[in-house]
Amino acid sequence: MTNMTQIKPARTRFAPSPTGRTHLGGARTALYDYLLARQTGGQFILRLEDSDRKRYVPGAEEELMRSLHWLGLEWDEGPDIGGPFGPYRQSERKDIYQEVARQLIERGHAYYCFCTPERLEKVRQEQIKNKQNTRYDGTCRGLDPEDGARRVANGERHVVRFKMPNQGSITVHDYVRGDITVENSNLDDMILVRSDGLALYHLAAMVDDQLMKITHVIRTVEWLPTFPLHAHIIRAMGWEEPIFVHPSVFLKPSGKGKMSKRESAEALKDGYSIFIGDMEPLGYLPEGIVNWAALMGWSYDGSTEFFTMPDLIEKFSLDHLNPSPAAINFSKLDHFNGLHIRSLTTPDLARRVKPFFEAQGYTVDDVTLLRVTPLIQERMVTLDDGPVTAGFFFKEEVSPQPEELIGKDMSPAESSQAAQKAYELLASLPDITKDTAEEPMRQLAEQLELSTGQLFGILRVAVTGQKVSPPLFESMEIIGKDKVLERVRTAIDLLNALA
RNA sequence: GCCCCCAUCGUCUAGGGGACCAGGACGCAGCCCUUUCAAGGCUAAAACGCGAGUUCGAAUCUCGCUGGGGGCACCA
The missing domain is CATH 3.40.50.620 (HUPs)
Known part of the structure; x- marks a missing residue:
């Protein structure tokens, strides 16, 4: 006997006009369409409303489909794949x-x-x-x-x-x-x-x-x-x-009206965009965007906020749609993106972040990248943060600012001496790993009557070229003894020149 | 101008007559953890637009006002 309350499969459609770029609002609509169809075992249809040929924008269709694919919103019937109710293009x-x-x-x-x-x-x-x-x-x-x-x-x-x-x-x-x-x-x-x-x-x-x-x-x-x-x-x-x-519209971050061309350009300067096609190069994950967009105008229980696509397919409901307009909140997008970056497996994240290193001119070998990835995973908001925080792993040499090599509340000479002692200690180790180096280095700091912050700070800048970096000893371990010593040597010279 | 819609922290939201001196999240501030930065944990500040009703009781229902949004094409 069939269940009387069984859900009827829904046939939904996303029907944009190919007259511009695919934006956040459209993406959310498509997402809701998709979720409802998947949840009920129905079909999600893509239809092109191109009846006004005057407004047709070349390339818009391609970007649309690319954006939908990228977000993971696969359609069951559409202009490219056909279906039993075609054509799926109004002009036809x-x-x-x-x-x-x-x-x-x-x-x-x-x-x-x-x-x-x-x-x-x-x-x-x-x-x-x-x-x-x-x-x-x-x-x-x-x-x-x-x-x-x-x-x-x-x-x-x-x-x-x-x-x-x-x-x-x-x-x-x-x-x-x-x-x-x-x-x-x-x-x-x-x-x-x-x-x-x-x-x-x-x-x-x-x-x-x-x-x-x-x-x-x-x-x-x-x-x-x-x-x-x-x-x-x-x-x-x-x-x-x-x-x-009829879900509500998205308002610009100020809440005053819909996003205009001008505001879109403005947002892009800050590394944000409402165009799905911009999101990937900006370092956003489709998972982050989907999670964020789903929650603008819909809520589950008022407290659960982390959702993957399968979660959404299971939990989405038309009943919890909010009728009032929602202002776009990009900082919340960052939050969700970070959440999803942290939930990725190491190999998956490595694979996704690799192009961002390459875009910055780094030659990246997968073995090293796989070791670097866990170190930067919880430090990334967007994928393009990867090369910013961890580019030094793939450089032959780093070029620290000499002043930055000076330890906190220390003189250049004192800093140089401390670096020298550290150099000797590190050189004496068979190899440099977190396990072999950290404890002796802590003892050295104590001996030198320096805080770990002072000593490690000098070394951090020496080895990574940055004041802010992933954890020092894990980083040294990946860089390797030879290069670490070389970089500390260079730093000592730089400090001596300041003294 | 006309029509329509909406109204809880700065923002996204929970709430649907008593469980609400209103809960969660982002952001912000402080603290903890800590080799930096993050992440994580804890704490704080922060809202029911206003006015009338209905009711023993209203953030929740009704009306008005105000505010905001959307729409008024041989566009979608």
């Missing part, structure tokens, strides 16, 4: 929309409109001048349908408009906000089909969602104002309504 579905438009007209829910864009613009300006609402003035609304059809047959330029009832109201249901009722008189006779014959979003998306058997339409709240129109179209066609879910 023109005839389908035409047919629906025809039926709408036939049923009296739409009509041909012959108004020119020029006249429409004039009307609009007039309305603005008179402080009226800008809306279609209804010139063609009352035209005899047969007359209209005749003019169309004669090749007259026309669009198709939805014939909005001028009485009554409509109640639509948004899963996040509940019922929303609006007066039809506040709704316009929106254009459904352009004069070039291609449908606009309002028609095309509704048709596609229907034909592609989409069960849940997840789209941002920008679509809420036209939601009633969409419901009118669906109901006019007698279709079953999918569940509509």
